[in-house]
Amino acid sequence: GENVEQHPSTLSVQEGDSAVIKCTYSDSASNYFPWYKQELGKRPQLIIDIRSNVGEKKDQRIAVTLNKTAKHFSLHITETQPEDSAVYFCAASFTGSTLGRLYFGRGTQLTVWP
Amino acid sequence: GAGVSQTPSNKVTEKGKYVELRCDPISGHTALYWYRQSLGQGPEFLIYFQGTGAADDSGLPNDRFFAVRPEGSVSTLKIQRTERGDSAVYLCASSLEGVGTQYFGPGTRLTVL
Numbered sequence: 001g002e003n004v005e006q007h008p009s010t011l012s013v014q015e016g017d018s019a020v021i022k023c024t025y026s027d028s029a030s031n032y033f034p035w036y037k038q039e040l041g042k043r044p045q046l047i048i049d050i051r052s053n054v055g056e057k058k059d060q061r062i063a064v065t066l067n068k069t070a071k072h073f074s075l076h077i078t079e080t081q082p083e084d085s086a087v088y089f090c091a092a093s094f095t096g097s098t099l100g101r102l103y104f105g106r107g108t109q110l111t112v113w114p
Numbered sequence: 115g116a117g118v119s120q121t122p123s124n125k126v127t128e129k130g131k132y133v134e135l136r137c138d139p140i141s142g143h144t145a146l147y148w149y150r151q152s153l154g155q156g157p158e159f160l161i162y163f164q165g166t167g168a169a170d171d172s173g174l175p176n177d178r179f180f181a182v183r184p185e186g187s188v189s190t191l192k193i194q195r196t197e198r199g200d201s202a203v204y205l206c207a208s209s210l211e212g213v214g215t216q217y218f219g220p221g222t223r224l225t226v227l
Contacts, residue, residue: 006156034215043118043205043218044157089156100145100209101170102216104156 002027004092006105013080014113021108023090024072030092033066033073034102039086047088048075080112116140118219120206126225127196135191135222139208146189147207147216148181157205163189196226 003026013019025033034049050057050064050073057064061080066073077084087109091102119138127133139146144165149157159173163183174180178196183189193200203223207216 004156036218043220046215046217049215091156100216101147101159101162101173102149102157103159106156107154 002030002092002094002103004090004103004105006090006108008108009106010109010111012111012113015080015082017080019075019077019080019084019110019112021075021088021090021110022072023074023092023105024070025092025103026071027092027094028068028071029094030103032093032095033064034091034093035064035075036089036091036104037086038089038107044089077110080110082112082114085110085112118206118208118217120204120219120222122222123220124223124225126227128227129196129198131196131226133193133196133224135193135204135224137189137191137206137208137219139187139189139206140217141187143208143210143217144186145209145211145214145216146183147209148189148191149205149207151203151205151221153202160191160204193224196224198226200224201226 006023031052036044037047038044061078063076087107089107090105121136146163148160151157162170166186178194181191203221205221206219209216
């Protein structure tokens with residue numbers, strides 16, 4: 001099955017700086033890569049996703065890049081704010097056929113200091 | 115509209131007991147997923163329903179775990195003879211189809227004493 005590795009496990013940045021979280025995946029058939037933000041005690045919430053026919057996607061301060069050849073994808077947050085502090089999870093999925101289960105990384109605890 | 119809901123939010127039980135966890139997906143979502151999240155880990159897949167049928171149950175850890183979705187909407191995850199190692203947050207997610215964005219519920223925190 002798919003194996004998703006996520007780094008770093010913790011990340012501390014100053015408010016206004018950028019944060020980058022990286023993930024690798026093992027199954028070249030994976031074609032859908034969402035990122036979830038989870039605040040303490042809350043549900044995971046989708047913040048951005050990318051499909052394998054696209055190399056980059058942006059949504060305001062958040063961007064995701066995908067390198068299919070190297071099988072890695074990254075989350076970039078610019079102009080970080082204290083409310084960005086949370087655990088971020090990357091995931092990979094193959095959305096063909098009847099499948100669709102998400103394989104998650106172990107998460108990155110992002111702390112943004114004011 | 116209403117998001118995915120799960121009940122109860124917390125469940126404390128004793129080792130060996132039986133528990134049921136309920137998930138109400140977003141109305142109209144045909145795909146429903148159960149995941150389990152242990153402390154400091156990402157969610158781990160358990161089972162996926164497309165309509166009423168389990169399309170993929172390969173993530174269920176053993177035969178003490180079972181899930182149903184009899185009418186293609188609400189799903190119940192059932193755990194028999196609970197063990198302390200079953201303690202975790204059980205998350206449910208739904209999507210419009212099996213290939214769509216998955217929206218998560220708030221989870222049920224299960225504690226087995």
